[in-house]
Amino acid sequence: MLRNVLKGDIDIRSARTLVSMAVTHTERRLHQMMFSDGDYERKPIIKPSGDRPVVEVQDSLEKGYSVVHVQCKDRTKLLFDIVCALTDMQYVVFHATVNTSEHRASLEFFIRHTDGTPITSEAEKQHVILCLRAAIERRAYQGVRLELRTADRQGLLADIMCTFRENGLNVTRAEISTTTSEALNVFYVTDPFGNPCDSEVIESVRHKIGLNELKVEELPSIYHHRGDKPTLSATSSFGSIVRKNLYNLGLINSHS
Template identity: 70%
Template sequence: MTKKTFAAAPAGEEEENNIEWLASLDEYEKLVMRMTTPRVKVDNAGCATATRIMVDSARKHGILLEAVQILTDLNLSIEKADICSDGRWFMDVFHVTDLNGNKLTDESVINYIEQSLGTIHFARTKSFDGLTALELTGTDRLGILSEVFAVLADLHCNVVEAKVWTHNGRIASLIYVKDCDSGSSIEDSQKINLIEGRLRNVLKGDNDIRSARTCVSMNGTHTERRLHQMMFADRDYERKPSADSPLVTVQNSVERGYSVVNIQSKDRTKLLFDVVCTLTDMQYIVFHATATTSGEQAYLEFFIRHTDGTPISSEAEKQRVILCLQAAIQRRASEGVRLELCTADRNGLLADVTRTFRENGLNVTRAEISTATDTALNFFYVTDASGNPADPKLIESVRQKIGTSELKVKELPLLCHQKSVRDDEPAVGAGGAVLLSLGSLVRRNLYNLGLIKSYS
């Protein structure tokens, strides 16, 4: 039998085009497609408390991360996971809920999960066409974000999307901007050099023991995965773990030829993603794994090998894995009060808001910036200047200066085992920017991923 070559249908094609494309394949090609395309089943009957998602596919490096990434991008809470690899095949079973601990019932969400996981080999990151991506790393200090956004505003750069993480005295950010005048990406090399130079000076500060880094990114990697990579490259893990660090152990299973990683940590959303992301980017393959939650604790176990099939070979490597996993978990364990800014977008908005934070002694430990339909929806995690919980009176004073109807105090993200009532929760606002139900939350995430045109 002569094998025919064929090209996989591009991700994002309309369903009818995919059907027509599949119909044109001969039987051999269809057999190959069935063997290499993940099989996905979403089951609401097999578990009383969660929706089960089962993925069966050929194993390749990074495919587990892709699956977890799809689920976490929808802000789903993974209560339990079982990963099993047998030879060249794997079966992943995820028990998921929405952030309120409920099963998934929205058919559009379920259909999206089935389609996305079913085309996982062709998974794409969110499209940021027409924007310029800036990568920044440097020394964290009070007010640094205010200075960064002030520089961008002064250079007529409009911030459309951004994520900012801080950890171990370092800051990493991925900022997507467009030119205020043209409304498109920044192509002028002289202006790019000017932006990079001025931001590098801000990030260096006066006493930077490490080099600051700014560059225009052409990477295209998933934003949060890229932030992990940036902080890893910045060696943010090179510090003795604190008393509240997650418990991580690494042992070798000689008889089976695996290294066994055990993690006990406070449970939170995206925990599994952060761990799998780190193991994948450190060039380890996960062959078997379990993840469970009990109360506020999460327990994870991974059987891993290097990509060349060998286990961890030295005590120094074990210690490095432990430190890197602890750092990956703590990067997103945000400190401080979670503030939500929902207001009409305008040039210089972020510079003004973060300057008000700085002038009142509030330090931003993490930030998520997004805009849609001319509305800014931004989240900031803030502490006082010393990293301690901010005085509620100070928070209220800042709200008065920025606008109490625009700046809200929010709870930290709910986990499936936490039930609480949010105070001062606004109704759905203009442009669908404030989203409360699971359906609207997921629609917003689909919009942010570039998969639908509107989430209003």
Template identity: 55%
Template sequence: MARDGWPYFDPEYETLSIRINPPSVAVDNTSCKDCTLVKVDSLNKPGILLEVVQILSDLDLIITKAYISSDGGWFMDVFHVTDQHGNKITESNTIEHIEKALGPKGHTADVLKTWQGKQVGVHSSGDHTAIELTGRDRPGLLSEIFAVLANLHFNVIAAEVWTHNRRIACLLYVNDDSTCRAVDDPSRLSTMGVQLNNILRGCEDDRNVARTNFSASVTHVDRRLHQMLFADRDYEGGCLSTEAEYPPSFTPKITIDRCVEKGYSVVTVSCKDRSKLMFDIVCTLTDMQYVVFHATITSDGPYASQEYYIRHMDGCTLDTEGEKQRVIKCLEAAIRRRVSEPPWGGGQLGMDSHLF
């Protein structure tokens, strides 16, 4: 007999567990004399570790130690943090922001939406249009890009530029120089895209050498720059990526072993400590579709040691040497993107540059 209908399903059922057990956030300034402890207990969900680390990094907090566990459907983290000067977090506004951002209403993930099959989409929001550029880095490239925009009557209001392995990823925020509003004219944006692609491509004919896109929505800037360079395969620098291009202290040591009894792959990273190091590693693992189940992060003077127990989202570990080498290369690239310097002079920007 055919069914006349389906059983009723309450759409709020999926969020029932979160509403019954909302995230718990505690900022503790008494347990440790040298740092502030941020404790987060919550139901586990994909990407939650990256969300938490991203929020702490955006506040320019230094994570000196961290203990992460997310087995059994529950997420429990303890972060030891300081400000940029090594002091505890005592400002009430900062503490309140941490509690609100990580609390019951704070877990909102920005998702980048792209228009499949289109080389040019557009994200125009109020007073700006966002442009994404990737291509081969060279002296004078930024000057040529800005000259094209000026000639087309676009005003650059902000920009973020990263370079690695002689590749460049750039996020530009522009508006019309007469109205100071976002530009959504398809013809004008298409003209801009063609001219910028020509600049990025230079004398190269390969379309994969350069890309100009207009982002379809907003995502975290640092994460998007990582995604752009990852998609550009900057980790496959080959002979372009020589140890001479990097300070010796920024040469990371990365190993991948197997925890047989627990069914994890264990990623160990040792390198010089710096701001946002944990964010860069967790961001890369997350975008490569790996889940962190446990982690221990420690800093010993100027150096950091980070250990991650991971599986792929499909539950598999890294069993082949090819898989391991790809993860190692991608993590090395993620660590070096913030510290790499171009091998030439002439005013070309290094990593993590804020133009405006």
């Protein structure tokens, strides 16, 4: 299925696919791939005030450390994502403090290079800031959450992506899994500019794919904030689902 939509080349518009025989935690490997692909260099979506992570890097030269301050929304695996990013950049964390309050997180890291030296240039500080922002935002959910549950077949994913593109939907995150002959795919979609989708567009896509197969599981909070009353039926998704995360599909843009 994936062969239909993934291209393993260095074109920034396509996905970079690698095969590793080593035993590496799946989500750890995803951070490595995204960092290698340079996702931190891409222009981010403009977000509402307060949604963007705030990252600062300061010197503590008298102690031989660089101090990284992070303030952002609290969420599951936030610390994991930040430490993965620091490790990918060849830094070692010698001390850290983490505080959370009312869905906000404040983290502080004392870091050095693996050779024991602190950050020494402004350019390097900016690189660390961009990489940490990207690592925090990769796991962020943007857009309407759609769940597709249908019989698995060859070319299914390619057909779904084609329908999304034809209707101007941009996939910011996808979770792909199959069990025997059934496919369970979760997509987070926005409009081409990263804004919430029009409810009529979502309904049109559902009719084309199948109302019983493609369901709306979650609406972005902006619908509720601005008083919109979309015709979509939003339900809460409960239950444990074994998900295999897939980032940067070859024929879509990634903003995470």
